[in-house]
Amino acid sequence: MLATKPTAPRSGRSRRASWLQRLYVPLMLTPVLLTIGVLFFGALIVALLQSFGHAPIYGIEEFPTLRHYRNLFTLPGFWSSVGLTFYYALVPTVVGTILSIYLALMLRRRFRGKGLVQFVYKLPLMIPYLVGVALTIVLFGNGGIIARGMFALGVIESTRDFPRLIYSHAGWGIMIVYLWKQIPFTTLIVYSVLMGLGRESEEAAATLGAHRWQTFWHVTLPQIMPGIVSATVIVFAFNFGSFEVPFILGGGFPNTLPVEAWRAFEDADYSNRLRAMAIVMFIGVLSGAVLFTYLAAYRRFERLRGRQ
Amino acid sequence: MTELRLAALVKEFDDFTAVDHIDLTVAPGSLVALLGPSGCGKTTTLRMVAGLEHPTAGDVLFDGESVVGVPTERRNIGMVFQRYVLFPHMNVAKNVSFGLRMRRVSATEIERKVAEVLEVVQLQDLARRFPSQLSGGQQQRVAIARTVITDPRVLLMDEPLSNLDAKLREEMRAFITRLQRQLGITTLFVTHDQVEAIELADRIGVMFDGRLVQFGTPEEIFNRPRTKRVADFMGTNNLIPGRLDVQRDASTLVSVAGPLQCASGAHHVSGEDAIATVRPEHIDIGTPNGPLQGPNRFTGRIDDAVYYGGTLTYRVVADGLSLQVRDRSTRRFAVGEEVTVHIDPSHLWVFPE
Numbered sequence: 055m056l057a058t059k060p061t062a063p064r065s066g067r068s069r070r071a072s073w074l075q076r077l078y079v080p081l082m083l084t085p086v087l088l089t090i091g092v093l094f095f096g097a098l099i100v101a102l103l104q105s106f107g108h109a110p111i112y113g114i115e116e117f118p119t120l121r122h123y124r125n126l127f128t129l130p131g132f133w134s135s136v137g138l139t140f141y142y143a144l145v146p147t148v149v150g151t152i153l154s155i156y157l158a159l160m161l162r163r164r165f166r167g168k169g170l171v172q173f174v175y176k177l178p179l180m181i182p183y184l185v186g187v188a189l190t191i192v193l194f195g196n197g198g199i200i201a202r203g204m205f206a207l208g209v210i211e212s213t214r215d216f217p218r219l220i221y222s223h224a225g226w227g228i229m230i231v232y233l234w235k236q237i238p239f240t241t242l243i244v245y246s247v248l249m250g251l252g253r254e255s256e257e258a259a260a261t262l263g264a265h266r267w268q269t270f271w272h273v274t275l276p277q278i279m280p281g282i283v284s285a286t287v288i289v290f291a292f293n294f295g296s297f298e299v300p301f302i303l304g305g306g307f308p309n310t311l312p313v314e315a316w317r318a319f320e321d322a323d324y325s326n327r328l329r330a331m332a333i334v335m336f337i338g339v340l341s342g343a344v345l346f347t348y349l350a351a352y353r354r355f356e357r358l359r360g361r362q
Numbered sequence: 363m364t365e366l367r368l369a370a371l372v373k374e375f376d377d378f379t380a381v382d383h384i385d386l387t388v389a390p391g392s393l394v395a396l397l398g399p400s401g402c403g404k405t406t407t408l409r410m411v412a413g414l415e416h417p418t419a420g421d422v423l424f425d426g427e428s429v430v431g432v433p434t435e436r437r438n439i440g441m442v443f444q445r446y447v448l449f450p451h452m453n454v455a456k457n458v459s460f461g462l463r464m465r466r467v468s469a470t471e472i473e474r475k476v477a478e479v480l481e482v483v484q485l486q487d488l489a490r491r492f493p494s495q496l497s498g499g500q501q502q503r504v505a506i507a508r509t510v511i512t513d514p515r516v517l518l519m520d521e522p523l524s525n526l527d528a529k530l531r532e533e534m535r536a537f538i539t540r541l542q543r544q545l546g547i548t549t550l551f552v553t554h555d556q557v558e559a560i561e562l563a564d565r566i567g568v569m570f571d572g573r574l575v576q577f578g579t580p581e582e583i584f585n586r587p588r589t590k591r592v593a594d595f596m597g598t599n600n601l602i603p604g605r606l607d608v609q610r611d612a613s614t615l616v617s618v619a620g621p622l623q624c625a626s627g628a629h630h631v632s633g634e635d636a637i638a639t640v641r642p643e644h645i646d647i648g649t650p651n652g653p654l655q656g657p658n659r660f661t662g663r664i665d666d667a668v669y670y671g672g673t674l675t676y677r678v679v680a681d682g683l684s685l686q687v688r689d690r691s692t693r694r695f696a697v698g699e700e701v702t703v704h705i706d707p708s709h710l711w712v713f714p715e
């Protein structure tokens with residue numbers, strides 16, 4: 055009773071204060087929101103309008119038309135391009151995630167030189183993708199270090215006999231760069247989740263008779279799954295939209311959707327820029343749909359398992 | 363039923379000795395409590411029995427056979443962790459059936475056993491709940507259920523009651539006693555609570571600084587502590603310091619209040635500083651000119667009186683001694699009243715300082 059008394063006469067002022075307080079956070083966020091709004095949504099809307107035929111800056115006004123989308127689907131090489139985009143994005147995500155989980159589990163153990171390993175494995179995170187691309191060319195190109203080394207050792211008769219790892223549609227070079235960068239990333243995430251989890255539940259499993267593999271499958275993996283899902287979403291989304299890696303290391307035409315979008319955009323004929331925008335929109339929708347389905351499926355799986 | 367034996371068990375972490383040459387036998391089907399303050403090495407000892415920690419030296423034997431080289435999952439033990447450590451992504455039924463599923467027991471057998479064990483721990487209605495939806499006591503019972511369902515040779519419990527509130531702790535204590543007797547599992551139980559140890563255990567091992575200081579029945583540990591530290595830890599009252607004077611057929615402890623006759627023990631050494639202890643209920647109290655006869659009689663004054671649980675406990679100050687005396691009779695002494703106290707020599711327990 056005593057505590058409520060002094061606040062009563064101040065209610066007018068406190069109402070004004072709370073009005074300000076309520077606006078405080080949105081006000082402080084305004085610069086950030088404006089930047090995101092203008093740069094991202096502004097550009098997105100322009101791109102969307104262009105893809106539907108509204109491009110007065112190029113002297114084109116056919117809004118609304120689906121022509122540029124329809125043209126896409128009949129364009130030679132377009133569906134190969136879609137396939138390649140999925141291939142380069144999905145394979146490194148899956149392979150990298152499996153290797154990262156293994157690496158993170160190993161990093162929990164005690165071994166000599168652990169400190170050094172923990173420093174070195176994170177290095178690619180601080181180095182740009184382009185450096186990884188350059189390293190891949192130097193290492194795995196036909197005139198690269200490995201090819202020369204094998205030639206010197208007499209394993210191959212000519213550096214030309216070295217398997218084509220880069221500049222090919224098989225995309226080994228592209229995927230090597232992705233793995234080089236993304237295994238450290240996923241390992242870091244999985245390792246942090248493992249550290250937070252601790253060893254106790256695994257020890258409990260062992261006391262209940264679970265072998266190492268059973269423990270991993272039934273106890274560890276289900277508990278680190280949220281971290282793995284987050285990491286794979288980020289990695290897949292990046293790979294799907296990545297431009298410079300397939301542009302440099304890819305096998306020419308057809309290439310991934312982002313590269314094809316860039317080529318259309320760079321074409322001397324400005325009208326092709328509308329097709330570029332259609333491809334960009336298509337990339338966004340496709341990537342979004344895939345990730346949305348993936349997350350929905352994972353949430354459904356967790357619900358079925360009974361977790362809220 | 364399995365006999366568990368620890369033989370000169372040692373665990374060193376870097377240059378710190380957490381467990382220091384522990385010898386201990388848990389008879390088949392009995393419950394031994396490892397009792398000691400926090401950090402004395404109880405958990406480490408338990409983890410070595412479980413195979414979660416590799417001993418620096420010494421041996422762990424099940425029925426005389428060393429299990430040190432046997433990995434945890436093949437030791438066939440059950441461990442109840444201090445923080446329960448239920449699997450958060452499994453419901454109660456899945457948690458409880460975990461051990462059987464890992465052993466590839468048939469589905470019908472699993473269903474039967476889970477139902478049976480859940481009934482024992484009275485959690486039939488909560489089988490579909492998840493650990494986060496359970497109270498501490500319920501989680502505890504799930505943790506116990508999932509370990510006993512696999513019929514472990516040895517059951518290890520690490521302070522299983524320390525996270526429960528007082529009332530629940532008492533319930534669970536009774537429950538664990540009942541379950542352990544009923545199943546007859548050889549059990550090593552860790553606690554820092556002497557009341558818990560006394561109530562639960564067939565034998566108690568008292569640990570300090572990685573060493574097993576005393577091992578015996580609860581009655582022995584409580585009434586005949588071997589060192590002052592054990593006596594203090596067990597909450598023993600009436601510690602009377604003095605110097606021993608050992609004759610051929612009798613020992614005397616010369617205390618500030620004068621000589622105290624004790625039943626002589628082989629380990630008594632003349633001239634040694636020692637401590638005598640006597641339980642409050644073993645001290646007789648009467649009026650100054652009353653019928654109390656024999657040695658070890660002191661005259662003193664009632665300093666304080668506390669009524670608890672049907673008995674009166676007095677603090678009597680007599681000749682520089684302060685003694686706790688529990689009187690079950692119906693007579694009452696007032697604070698300040700002069701009294702005579704008498705300690706029968708057979709009730710005095712003497713140990714070196």
Ligand SMILES: Nc1ncnc2c1ncn2[C@@H]1O[C@H](COP(=O)(O)OP(=O)(O)O)[C@@H](O)[C@H]1O
Pocket residue numbers: 375378380398399400401402403404405406407
């Ligand atoms: N993995 C470890 N590394 C280093 N020291 C440890 C480790 N585990 C326990 N200790 C130390 O060993 C001692 C005994 O620990 P513990 O067995 O947990 O004691 P209790 O269970 O009796 O409280 C403590 O001083 C603790 O700090």
Ligand SMILES: [Mg+2]
Pocket residue numbers: 401404405406520
């Ligand atoms: Mg402990």
